[in-house]
Amino acid sequence: RRPDPGRRGARWYRTFTAALVRIGAAATAGGARIAGDIDDIAVMFDKRLSHARMLAAGVPVPPAFGTADAPVHDYASLREAMTDAEERRVFVKPAHGSSASGVVALQTAPGGRIRAITSAATTPDGLRNSLRVRTYLTEPEVASLIDALAPDGLHVERWVPKASIGGRTFDLRVVVIGGEPAHAVVRTSSHPMTNLHLGGARGDLEEVRRALGDDGWHEAMDVCARAAACFPGSPMVGVDLLVLSRMQSFAVCEVNAFGDLLPRLTGFPGGPAEGVDTYTAQIRAVLAGSGAHA
Incomplete structure:
Protein backbone atom coordinates (compact mmCIF):
# COMPACT_ATOMS: atom_id res chain seq x y z
CA ARG A 1 0.00 0.00 0.00
CA ARG A 2 1.34 3.40 -0.96
CA PRO A 3 1.78 5.80 1.99
CA ASP A 4 -0.49 8.80 2.32
CA PRO A 5 1.67 11.78 1.27
CA GLY A 6 -0.26 14.00 3.69
CA ARG A 7 0.50 11.81 6.69
CA ARG A 8 3.63 12.34 8.75
CA GLY A 9 4.85 9.15 10.32
CA ALA A 10 8.00 7.47 11.54
CA ARG A 11 9.48 7.04 8.06
CA TRP A 12 8.81 10.69 7.24
CA TYR A 13 10.47 11.71 10.53
CA ARG A 14 13.60 9.67 9.82
CA THR A 15 13.87 11.18 6.34
CA PHE A 16 13.21 14.70 7.62
CA THR A 17 15.77 14.57 10.43
CA ALA A 18 18.38 13.03 8.13
CA ALA A 19 17.78 15.89 5.70
CA LEU A 20 18.28 18.39 8.52
CA VAL A 21 21.67 16.87 9.27
CA ILE A 41 13.75 21.04 15.49
CA ALA A 42 14.04 17.25 15.67
CA VAL A 43 12.75 17.23 19.26
CA MET A 44 9.87 19.58 18.47
CA PHE A 45 8.77 17.24 15.68
CA ASP A 46 8.47 14.37 18.17
CA LYS A 47 5.66 15.04 20.64
CA ARG A 48 6.97 12.45 23.07
CA LEU A 49 10.43 14.02 23.24
CA SER A 50 9.21 17.61 23.44
CA HIS A 51 6.69 16.74 26.17
CA ALA A 52 9.38 14.98 28.20
CA ARG A 53 11.80 17.91 27.81
CA MET A 54 9.26 20.46 28.98
CA LEU A 55 8.09 18.25 31.84
CA ALA A 56 11.68 17.89 33.06
CA ALA A 57 12.07 21.68 32.97
CA GLY A 58 8.96 22.23 35.09
CA VAL A 59 6.80 23.61 32.29
CA PRO A 60 3.12 22.74 32.91
CA VAL A 61 2.01 20.11 30.40
CA PRO A 62 -0.96 17.71 30.38
CA PRO A 63 -0.10 14.37 32.01
CA ALA A 64 1.02 11.77 29.47
CA PHE A 65 0.31 8.04 29.43
CA GLY A 66 2.63 5.21 28.58
CA THR A 67 6.34 4.90 29.28
CA ALA A 68 9.42 3.78 27.39
CA ASP A 69 9.03 0.39 29.09
CA ALA A 70 5.27 0.18 28.52
CA PRO A 71 4.34 2.42 25.58
CA VAL A 72 0.85 2.81 24.19
CA HIS A 73 1.26 0.81 21.01
CA ASP A 74 -2.29 -0.16 20.06
CA TYR A 75 -5.92 0.23 21.12
CA ALA A 76 -5.72 -2.49 23.77
CA SER A 77 -2.70 -0.92 25.49
CA LEU A 78 -4.37 2.50 25.27
CA ARG A 79 -7.46 1.28 27.09
CA GLU A 80 -5.27 -0.48 29.66
CA ALA A 81 -3.31 2.75 30.29
CA MET A 82 -6.56 4.70 30.63
CA THR A 83 -7.94 2.19 33.10
CA ASP A 84 -4.75 2.20 35.18
CA ALA A 85 -4.84 6.01 35.32
CA GLU A 86 -8.61 6.10 35.89
CA GLU A 87 -8.99 8.40 32.90
CA ARG A 88 -12.00 8.47 30.59
CA ARG A 89 -10.94 11.36 28.34
CA VAL A 90 -7.64 11.53 26.45
CA PHE A 91 -6.08 13.00 23.37
CA VAL A 92 -4.30 10.45 21.19
CA LYS A 93 -1.73 12.09 18.91
CA PRO A 94 0.57 10.68 16.24
CA ALA A 95 4.08 11.29 17.54
CA HIS A 96 5.19 13.19 14.44
CA GLY A 97 1.97 14.74 13.19
CA SER A 98 1.05 18.37 12.75
CA SER A 99 -2.06 20.47 12.04
CA ALA A 100 -4.10 18.00 14.14
CA SER A 101 -3.60 15.34 11.46
CA GLY A 102 -4.60 12.03 13.00
CA VAL A 103 -5.32 13.50 16.43
CA VAL A 104 -8.14 11.69 18.23
CA ALA A 105 -10.13 13.17 21.10
CA LEU A 106 -11.34 10.01 22.85
CA GLN A 107 -14.05 9.73 25.50
CA THR A 108 -15.32 6.60 27.18
CA ALA A 109 -18.27 6.10 29.51
CA PRO A 110 -19.83 3.30 31.57
CA GLY A 111 -21.77 0.73 29.61
CA GLY A 112 -19.22 0.53 26.81
CA ARG A 113 -20.10 3.90 25.32
CA ILE A 114 -17.31 5.52 23.35
CA ARG A 115 -16.79 8.60 21.22
CA ALA A 116 -13.76 9.49 19.10
CA ILE A 117 -13.58 12.88 17.40
CA THR A 118 -10.92 13.24 14.71
CA SER A 119 -10.04 14.60 11.28
CA ALA A 120 -8.79 11.16 10.24
CA ALA A 121 -11.04 9.49 7.69
CA THR A 122 -11.18 5.73 7.32
CA THR A 123 -11.27 4.83 3.61
CA PRO A 124 -10.90 1.60 1.64
CA ASP A 125 -7.29 2.66 0.99
CA GLY A 126 -6.55 3.28 4.66
CA LEU A 127 -6.50 6.43 6.77
CA ARG A 128 -6.57 9.80 5.08
CA ASN A 129 -6.39 13.24 6.59
CA SER A 130 -9.55 15.28 6.09
CA LEU A 131 -10.65 18.87 6.51
CA ARG A 132 -13.90 17.61 8.04
CA VAL A 133 -13.95 16.62 11.69
CA ARG A 134 -15.94 13.43 12.18
CA THR A 135 -17.11 11.27 15.07
CA TYR A 136 -16.81 7.50 15.53
CA LEU A 137 -19.18 5.93 18.04
CA THR A 138 -18.49 2.19 18.00
CA GLU A 139 -15.59 0.38 19.64
CA PRO A 140 -14.64 -1.60 16.50
CA GLU A 141 -14.36 1.68 14.54
CA VAL A 142 -12.31 3.35 17.24
CA ALA A 143 -10.06 0.33 17.76
CA ASP A 152 4.13 5.30 13.60
CA GLY A 153 4.17 6.00 17.34
CA LEU A 154 1.60 7.58 19.64
CA HIS A 155 1.65 10.28 22.27
CA VAL A 156 -1.31 10.19 24.66
CA GLU A 157 -2.27 12.99 27.03
CA ARG A 158 -5.02 13.68 29.52
CA TRP A 159 -7.83 15.68 27.90
CA VAL A 160 -7.77 18.71 30.17
CA PRO A 161 -10.82 21.02 30.22
CA LYS A 162 -10.24 24.24 28.28
CA ALA A 163 -11.74 27.62 29.10
CA SER A 164 -14.44 29.17 26.92
CA ILE A 165 -15.03 32.57 25.38
CA GLY A 166 -18.39 33.39 23.85
CA GLY A 167 -19.61 29.82 24.28
CA ARG A 168 -16.64 28.32 22.38
CA THR A 169 -13.58 26.64 23.84
CA PHE A 170 -10.27 28.22 22.92
CA ASP A 171 -6.51 28.02 23.12
CA LEU A 172 -3.67 30.33 22.14
CA ARG A 173 -0.94 30.01 19.54
CA VAL A 174 1.86 32.19 20.89
CA VAL A 175 4.99 32.89 18.88
CA VAL A 176 8.05 33.37 21.07
CA ILE A 177 10.89 35.19 19.30
CA GLY A 178 14.30 35.62 20.88
CA GLY A 179 12.92 34.25 24.14
CA GLU A 180 10.07 36.76 24.37
CA PRO A 181 6.41 36.16 23.51
CA ALA A 182 5.77 38.48 20.57
CA HIS A 183 2.56 37.48 18.77
CA ALA A 184 -0.56 35.50 19.66
CA VAL A 185 -3.76 34.36 18.05
CA VAL A 186 -6.86 33.04 19.81
CA ARG A 187 -8.25 29.86 18.25
CA THR A 188 -11.86 29.03 19.13
CA SER A 189 -13.93 25.99 18.25
CA SER A 190 -17.16 24.17 18.97
CA HIS A 191 -15.32 20.81 18.92
CA PRO A 192 -12.06 19.67 20.59
CA MET A 193 -9.74 20.68 17.72
CA THR A 194 -9.20 24.43 17.54
CA ASN A 195 -7.12 24.44 14.35
CA LEU A 196 -8.38 27.14 12.03
CA HIS A 197 -8.33 24.88 8.95
CA LEU A 198 -10.66 22.45 10.77
CA GLY A 199 -13.44 24.95 11.33
CA GLY A 200 -11.87 26.90 14.16
CA ALA A 201 -12.17 30.67 14.14
CA ARG A 202 -9.99 33.49 15.37
CA GLY A 203 -11.14 34.93 18.66
CA ASP A 204 -10.69 38.32 20.28
CA LEU A 205 -7.29 38.50 21.98
CA GLU A 206 -8.23 41.57 23.98
CA GLU A 207 -11.28 39.76 25.34
CA VAL A 208 -9.05 36.93 26.51
CA ARG A 209 -6.60 39.37 28.10
CA ARG A 210 -9.41 41.08 29.97
CA ALA A 211 -10.78 37.74 31.17
CA LEU A 212 -7.34 36.67 32.43
CA GLY A 213 -6.49 40.01 34.00
CA ASP A 214 -2.99 41.43 34.06
CA ASP A 215 -1.60 38.80 36.42
CA GLY A 216 -3.14 35.92 34.46
CA TRP A 217 -1.88 37.27 31.14
CA HIS A 218 1.66 37.71 32.48
CA GLU A 219 1.59 34.18 33.87
CA ALA A 220 0.38 32.81 30.53
CA MET A 221 3.19 34.55 28.66
CA ASP A 222 5.72 33.38 31.26
CA VAL A 223 4.66 29.78 30.67
CA CYS A 224 5.16 30.26 26.92
CA ALA A 225 8.60 31.81 27.46
CA ARG A 226 9.58 28.91 29.72
CA ALA A 227 8.44 26.40 27.10
CA ALA A 228 10.48 28.15 24.40
CA ALA A 229 13.51 28.24 26.72
CA CYS A 230 13.56 24.44 26.55
CA PHE A 231 14.79 24.91 22.97
CA PRO A 232 17.60 27.44 23.47
CA PHE A 250 -2.26 26.86 31.92
CA ALA A 251 -0.65 23.94 30.11
CA VAL A 252 1.44 23.67 26.96
CA CYS A 253 0.07 21.00 24.66
CA GLU A 254 2.40 21.50 21.67
CA VAL A 255 5.53 23.32 20.56
CA ASN A 256 6.17 24.07 16.90
CA ALA A 257 9.45 24.61 15.11
CA PHE A 258 7.65 26.35 12.23
CA GLY A 259 4.43 27.51 13.90
CA ASP A 260 4.76 31.14 12.94
CA LEU A 261 2.27 31.54 10.09
CA LEU A 262 -0.05 34.18 11.55
CA PRO A 263 -1.23 36.23 8.56
CA ARG A 264 -2.21 39.87 9.09
CA LEU A 265 -1.10 39.80 12.72
CA THR A 266 1.41 42.18 14.26
CA GLY A 267 3.23 41.98 17.57
CA PHE A 268 2.02 42.95 21.02
CA PRO A 269 1.68 46.70 21.59
CA GLY A 270 4.66 48.00 23.50
CA GLY A 271 6.76 44.94 22.68
CA PRO A 272 9.76 44.58 20.37
CA ALA A 273 7.54 43.24 17.56
CA GLU A 274 4.94 46.00 17.73
CA GLY A 275 3.67 46.83 14.27
CA VAL A 276 5.51 44.03 12.45
CA ASP A 277 4.61 40.47 11.49
CA THR A 278 6.27 37.32 12.75
CA TYR A 279 8.75 37.02 9.89
CA THR A 280 9.97 40.61 10.17
CA ALA A 281 10.35 40.20 13.92
CA GLN A 282 12.43 37.06 13.45
CA ILE A 283 14.72 38.71 10.92
CA ARG A 284 15.28 41.58 13.34
CA ALA A 285 16.04 39.14 16.17
CA VAL A 286 18.52 37.14 14.07
CA LEU A 287 20.30 40.27 12.84
CA ALA A 288 20.46 41.67 16.35
CA GLY A 289 21.97 38.41 17.59
CA SER A 290 24.63 38.52 14.89
CA GLY A 291 25.48 42.12 15.52
CA ALA A 292 24.16 43.20 12.12
CA HIS A 293 21.74 46.05 11.55
CA ALA A 294 18.35 45.87 9.83
Missing part, protein backbone atom coordinates in the same frame (compact mmCIF):
# COMPACT_ATOMS: atom_id res chain seq x y z
CA ARG A 22 22.70 17.11 5.62
CA ILE A 23 21.55 20.72 5.42
CA GLY A 24 23.50 21.54 8.58
CA ALA A 25 26.65 19.94 7.23
CA ALA A 26 26.31 21.79 3.92
CA ALA A 27 25.75 25.08 5.73
CA THR A 28 28.83 24.57 7.88
CA ALA A 29 30.95 23.67 4.89
CA GLY A 30 29.75 26.74 3.02
CA GLY A 31 30.23 29.15 5.89
CA ALA A 32 26.50 29.72 6.29
CA ARG A 33 24.51 29.82 9.50
CA ILE A 34 21.17 28.10 10.06
CA ALA A 35 18.78 30.18 12.13
CA GLY A 36 17.11 27.18 13.79
CA ASP A 37 18.89 24.52 15.81
CA ILE A 38 18.72 21.13 14.11
CA ASP A 39 18.49 19.14 17.33
CA ASP A 40 15.76 21.42 18.69
CA SER A 144 -9.41 0.13 14.02
CA LEU A 145 -8.60 3.85 13.94
CA ILE A 146 -6.11 3.71 16.85
CA ASP A 147 -4.49 0.51 15.58
CA ALA A 148 -3.98 2.13 12.16
CA LEU A 149 -2.29 5.16 13.72
CA ALA A 150 -0.19 3.26 16.26
CA PRO A 151 2.66 1.83 14.13
CA GLY A 233 19.02 27.09 19.98
CA SER A 234 15.75 28.11 18.33
CA PRO A 235 15.18 31.84 17.77
CA MET A 236 11.47 31.15 17.21
CA VAL A 237 9.12 28.67 18.88
CA GLY A 238 5.36 28.44 18.30
CA VAL A 239 3.69 27.49 21.57
CA ASP A 240 0.16 26.09 21.78
CA LEU A 241 -1.09 27.16 25.18
CA LEU A 242 -4.15 25.70 26.85
CA VAL A 243 -6.01 28.08 29.13
CA LEU A 244 -7.75 25.75 31.54
CA SER A 245 -11.31 26.13 32.77
CA ARG A 246 -11.89 29.02 35.18
CA MET A 247 -8.87 30.69 33.52
CA GLN A 248 -6.69 30.08 36.55
CA SER A 249 -4.01 27.77 35.15
Whole structure:
Protein backbone atom coordinates (compact mmCIF):
# COMPACT_ATOMS: atom_id res chain seq x y z
CA ARG A 1 0.00 0.00 0.00
CA ARG A 2 1.34 3.40 -0.96
CA PRO A 3 1.78 5.80 1.99
CA ASP A 4 -0.49 8.80 2.32
CA PRO A 5 1.67 11.78 1.27
CA GLY A 6 -0.26 14.00 3.69
CA ARG A 7 0.50 11.81 6.69
CA ARG A 8 3.63 12.34 8.75
CA GLY A 9 4.85 9.15 10.32
CA ALA A 10 8.00 7.47 11.54
CA ARG A 11 9.48 7.04 8.06
CA TRP A 12 8.81 10.69 7.24
CA TYR A 13 10.47 11.71 10.53
CA ARG A 14 13.60 9.67 9.82
CA THR A 15 13.87 11.18 6.34
CA PHE A 16 13.21 14.70 7.62
CA THR A 17 15.77 14.57 10.43
CA ALA A 18 18.38 13.03 8.13
CA ALA A 19 17.78 15.89 5.70
CA LEU A 20 18.28 18.39 8.52
CA VAL A 21 21.67 16.87 9.27
CA ARG A 22 22.70 17.11 5.62
CA ILE A 23 21.55 20.72 5.42
CA GLY A 24 23.50 21.54 8.58
CA ALA A 25 26.65 19.94 7.23
CA ALA A 26 26.31 21.79 3.92
CA ALA A 27 25.75 25.08 5.73
CA THR A 28 28.83 24.57 7.88
CA ALA A 29 30.95 23.67 4.89
CA GLY A 30 29.75 26.74 3.02
CA GLY A 31 30.23 29.15 5.89
CA ALA A 32 26.50 29.72 6.29
CA ARG A 33 24.51 29.82 9.50
CA ILE A 34 21.17 28.10 10.06
CA ALA A 35 18.78 30.18 12.13
CA GLY A 36 17.11 27.18 13.79
CA ASP A 37 18.89 24.52 15.81
CA ILE A 38 18.72 21.13 14.11
CA ASP A 39 18.49 19.14 17.33
CA ASP A 40 15.76 21.42 18.69
CA ILE A 41 13.75 21.04 15.49
CA ALA A 42 14.04 17.25 15.67
CA VAL A 43 12.75 17.23 19.26
CA MET A 44 9.87 19.58 18.47
CA PHE A 45 8.77 17.24 15.68
CA ASP A 46 8.47 14.37 18.17
CA LYS A 47 5.66 15.04 20.64
CA ARG A 48 6.97 12.45 23.07
CA LEU A 49 10.43 14.02 23.24
CA SER A 50 9.21 17.61 23.44
CA HIS A 51 6.69 16.74 26.17
CA ALA A 52 9.38 14.98 28.20
CA ARG A 53 11.80 17.91 27.81
CA MET A 54 9.26 20.46 28.98
CA LEU A 55 8.09 18.25 31.84
CA ALA A 56 11.68 17.89 33.06
CA ALA A 57 12.07 21.68 32.97
CA GLY A 58 8.96 22.23 35.09
CA VAL A 59 6.80 23.61 32.29
CA PRO A 60 3.12 22.74 32.91
CA VAL A 61 2.01 20.11 30.40
CA PRO A 62 -0.96 17.71 30.38
CA PRO A 63 -0.10 14.37 32.01
CA ALA A 64 1.02 11.77 29.47
CA PHE A 65 0.31 8.04 29.43
CA GLY A 66 2.63 5.21 28.58
CA THR A 67 6.34 4.90 29.28
CA ALA A 68 9.42 3.78 27.39
CA ASP A 69 9.03 0.39 29.09
CA ALA A 70 5.27 0.18 28.52
CA PRO A 71 4.34 2.42 25.58
CA VAL A 72 0.85 2.81 24.19
CA HIS A 73 1.26 0.81 21.01
CA ASP A 74 -2.29 -0.16 20.06
CA TYR A 75 -5.92 0.23 21.12
CA ALA A 76 -5.72 -2.49 23.77
CA SER A 77 -2.70 -0.92 25.49
CA LEU A 78 -4.37 2.50 25.27
CA ARG A 79 -7.46 1.28 27.09
CA GLU A 80 -5.27 -0.48 29.66
CA ALA A 81 -3.31 2.75 30.29
CA MET A 82 -6.56 4.70 30.63
CA THR A 83 -7.94 2.19 33.10
CA ASP A 84 -4.75 2.20 35.18
CA ALA A 85 -4.84 6.01 35.32
CA GLU A 86 -8.61 6.10 35.89
CA GLU A 87 -8.99 8.40 32.90
CA ARG A 88 -12.00 8.47 30.59
CA ARG A 89 -10.94 11.36 28.34
CA VAL A 90 -7.64 11.53 26.45
CA PHE A 91 -6.08 13.00 23.37
CA VAL A 92 -4.30 10.45 21.19
CA LYS A 93 -1.73 12.09 18.91
CA PRO A 94 0.57 10.68 16.24
CA ALA A 95 4.08 11.29 17.54
CA HIS A 96 5.19 13.19 14.44
CA GLY A 97 1.97 14.74 13.19
CA SER A 98 1.05 18.37 12.75
CA SER A 99 -2.06 20.47 12.04
CA ALA A 100 -4.10 18.00 14.14
CA SER A 101 -3.60 15.34 11.46
CA GLY A 102 -4.60 12.03 13.00
CA VAL A 103 -5.32 13.50 16.43
CA VAL A 104 -8.14 11.69 18.23
CA ALA A 105 -10.13 13.17 21.10
CA LEU A 106 -11.34 10.01 22.85
CA GLN A 107 -14.05 9.73 25.50
CA THR A 108 -15.32 6.60 27.18
CA ALA A 109 -18.27 6.10 29.51
CA PRO A 110 -19.83 3.30 31.57
CA GLY A 111 -21.77 0.73 29.61
CA GLY A 112 -19.22 0.53 26.81
CA ARG A 113 -20.10 3.90 25.32
CA ILE A 114 -17.31 5.52 23.35
CA ARG A 115 -16.79 8.60 21.22
CA ALA A 116 -13.76 9.49 19.10
CA ILE A 117 -13.58 12.88 17.40
CA THR A 118 -10.92 13.24 14.71
CA SER A 119 -10.04 14.60 11.28
CA ALA A 120 -8.79 11.16 10.24
CA ALA A 121 -11.04 9.49 7.69
CA THR A 122 -11.18 5.73 7.32
CA THR A 123 -11.27 4.83 3.61
CA PRO A 124 -10.90 1.60 1.64
CA ASP A 125 -7.29 2.66 0.99
CA GLY A 126 -6.55 3.28 4.66
CA LEU A 127 -6.50 6.43 6.77
CA ARG A 128 -6.57 9.80 5.08
CA ASN A 129 -6.39 13.24 6.59
CA SER A 130 -9.55 15.28 6.09
CA LEU A 131 -10.65 18.87 6.51
CA ARG A 132 -13.90 17.61 8.04
CA VAL A 133 -13.95 16.62 11.69
CA ARG A 134 -15.94 13.43 12.18
CA THR A 135 -17.11 11.27 15.07
CA TYR A 136 -16.81 7.50 15.53
CA LEU A 137 -19.18 5.93 18.04
CA THR A 138 -18.49 2.19 18.00
CA GLU A 139 -15.59 0.38 19.64
CA PRO A 140 -14.64 -1.60 16.50
CA GLU A 141 -14.36 1.68 14.54
CA VAL A 142 -12.31 3.35 17.24
CA ALA A 143 -10.06 0.33 17.76
CA SER A 144 -9.41 0.13 14.02
CA LEU A 145 -8.60 3.85 13.94
CA ILE A 146 -6.11 3.71 16.85
CA ASP A 147 -4.49 0.51 15.58
CA ALA A 148 -3.98 2.13 12.16
CA LEU A 149 -2.29 5.16 13.72
CA ALA A 150 -0.19 3.26 16.26
CA PRO A 151 2.66 1.83 14.13
CA ASP A 152 4.13 5.30 13.60
CA GLY A 153 4.17 6.00 17.34
CA LEU A 154 1.60 7.58 19.64
CA HIS A 155 1.65 10.28 22.27
CA VAL A 156 -1.31 10.19 24.66
CA GLU A 157 -2.27 12.99 27.03
CA ARG A 158 -5.02 13.68 29.52
CA TRP A 159 -7.83 15.68 27.90
CA VAL A 160 -7.77 18.71 30.17
CA PRO A 161 -10.82 21.02 30.22
CA LYS A 162 -10.24 24.24 28.28
CA ALA A 163 -11.74 27.62 29.10
CA SER A 164 -14.44 29.17 26.92
CA ILE A 165 -15.03 32.57 25.38
CA GLY A 166 -18.39 33.39 23.85
CA GLY A 167 -19.61 29.82 24.28
CA ARG A 168 -16.64 28.32 22.38
CA THR A 169 -13.58 26.64 23.84
CA PHE A 170 -10.27 28.22 22.92
CA ASP A 171 -6.51 28.02 23.12
CA LEU A 172 -3.67 30.33 22.14
CA ARG A 173 -0.94 30.01 19.54
CA VAL A 174 1.86 32.19 20.89
CA VAL A 175 4.99 32.89 18.88
CA VAL A 176 8.05 33.37 21.07
CA ILE A 177 10.89 35.19 19.30
CA GLY A 178 14.30 35.62 20.88
CA GLY A 179 12.92 34.25 24.14
CA GLU A 180 10.07 36.76 24.37
CA PRO A 181 6.41 36.16 23.51
CA ALA A 182 5.77 38.48 20.57
CA HIS A 183 2.56 37.48 18.77
CA ALA A 184 -0.56 35.50 19.66
CA VAL A 185 -3.76 34.36 18.05
CA VAL A 186 -6.86 33.04 19.81
CA ARG A 187 -8.25 29.86 18.25
CA THR A 188 -11.86 29.03 19.13
CA SER A 189 -13.93 25.99 18.25
CA SER A 190 -17.16 24.17 18.97
CA HIS A 191 -15.32 20.81 18.92
CA PRO A 192 -12.06 19.67 20.59
CA MET A 193 -9.74 20.68 17.72
CA THR A 194 -9.20 24.43 17.54
CA ASN A 195 -7.12 24.44 14.35
CA LEU A 196 -8.38 27.14 12.03
CA HIS A 197 -8.33 24.88 8.95
CA LEU A 198 -10.66 22.45 10.77
CA GLY A 199 -13.44 24.95 11.33
CA GLY A 200 -11.87 26.90 14.16
CA ALA A 201 -12.17 30.67 14.14
CA ARG A 202 -9.99 33.49 15.37
CA GLY A 203 -11.14 34.93 18.66
CA ASP A 204 -10.69 38.32 20.28
CA LEU A 205 -7.29 38.50 21.98
CA GLU A 206 -8.23 41.57 23.98
CA GLU A 207 -11.28 39.76 25.34
CA VAL A 208 -9.05 36.93 26.51
CA ARG A 209 -6.60 39.37 28.10
CA ARG A 210 -9.41 41.08 29.97
CA ALA A 211 -10.78 37.74 31.17
CA LEU A 212 -7.34 36.67 32.43
CA GLY A 213 -6.49 40.01 34.00
CA ASP A 214 -2.99 41.43 34.06
CA ASP A 215 -1.60 38.80 36.42
CA GLY A 216 -3.14 35.92 34.46
CA TRP A 217 -1.88 37.27 31.14
CA HIS A 218 1.66 37.71 32.48
CA GLU A 219 1.59 34.18 33.87
CA ALA A 220 0.38 32.81 30.53
CA MET A 221 3.19 34.55 28.66
CA ASP A 222 5.72 33.38 31.26
CA VAL A 223 4.66 29.78 30.67
CA CYS A 224 5.16 30.26 26.92
CA ALA A 225 8.60 31.81 27.46
CA ARG A 226 9.58 28.91 29.72
CA ALA A 227 8.44 26.40 27.10
CA ALA A 228 10.48 28.15 24.40
CA ALA A 229 13.51 28.24 26.72
CA CYS A 230 13.56 24.44 26.55
CA PHE A 231 14.79 24.91 22.97
CA PRO A 232 17.60 27.44 23.47
CA GLY A 233 19.02 27.09 19.98
CA SER A 234 15.75 28.11 18.33
CA PRO A 235 15.18 31.84 17.77
CA MET A 236 11.47 31.15 17.21
CA VAL A 237 9.12 28.67 18.88
CA GLY A 238 5.36 28.44 18.30
CA VAL A 239 3.69 27.49 21.57
CA ASP A 240 0.16 26.09 21.78
CA LEU A 241 -1.09 27.16 25.18
CA LEU A 242 -4.15 25.70 26.85
CA VAL A 243 -6.01 28.08 29.13
CA LEU A 244 -7.75 25.75 31.54
CA SER A 245 -11.31 26.13 32.77
CA ARG A 246 -11.89 29.02 35.18
CA MET A 247 -8.87 30.69 33.52
CA GLN A 248 -6.69 30.08 36.55
CA SER A 249 -4.01 27.77 35.15
CA PHE A 250 -2.26 26.86 31.92
CA ALA A 251 -0.65 23.94 30.11
CA VAL A 252 1.44 23.67 26.96
CA CYS A 253 0.07 21.00 24.66
CA GLU A 254 2.40 21.50 21.67
CA VAL A 255 5.53 23.32 20.56
CA ASN A 256 6.17 24.07 16.90
CA ALA A 257 9.45 24.61 15.11
CA PHE A 258 7.65 26.35 12.23
CA GLY A 259 4.43 27.51 13.90
CA ASP A 260 4.76 31.14 12.94
CA LEU A 261 2.27 31.54 10.09
CA LEU A 262 -0.05 34.18 11.55
CA PRO A 263 -1.23 36.23 8.56
CA ARG A 264 -2.21 39.87 9.09
CA LEU A 265 -1.10 39.80 12.72
CA THR A 266 1.41 42.18 14.26
CA GLY A 267 3.23 41.98 17.57
CA PHE A 268 2.02 42.95 21.02
CA PRO A 269 1.68 46.70 21.59
CA GLY A 270 4.66 48.00 23.50
CA GLY A 271 6.76 44.94 22.68
CA PRO A 272 9.76 44.58 20.37
CA ALA A 273 7.54 43.24 17.56
CA GLU A 274 4.94 46.00 17.73
CA GLY A 275 3.67 46.83 14.27
CA VAL A 276 5.51 44.03 12.45
CA ASP A 277 4.61 40.47 11.49
CA THR A 278 6.27 37.32 12.75
CA TYR A 279 8.75 37.02 9.89
CA THR A 280 9.97 40.61 10.17
CA ALA A 281 10.35 40.20 13.92
CA GLN A 282 12.43 37.06 13.45
CA ILE A 283 14.72 38.71 10.92
CA ARG A 284 15.28 41.58 13.34
CA ALA A 285 16.04 39.14 16.17
CA VAL A 286 18.52 37.14 14.07
CA LEU A 287 20.30 40.27 12.84
CA ALA A 288 20.46 41.67 16.35
CA GLY A 289 21.97 38.41 17.59
CA SER A 290 24.63 38.52 14.89
CA GLY A 291 25.48 42.12 15.52
CA ALA A 292 24.16 43.20 12.12
CA HIS A 293 21.74 46.05 11.55
CA ALA A 294 18.35 45.87 9.83
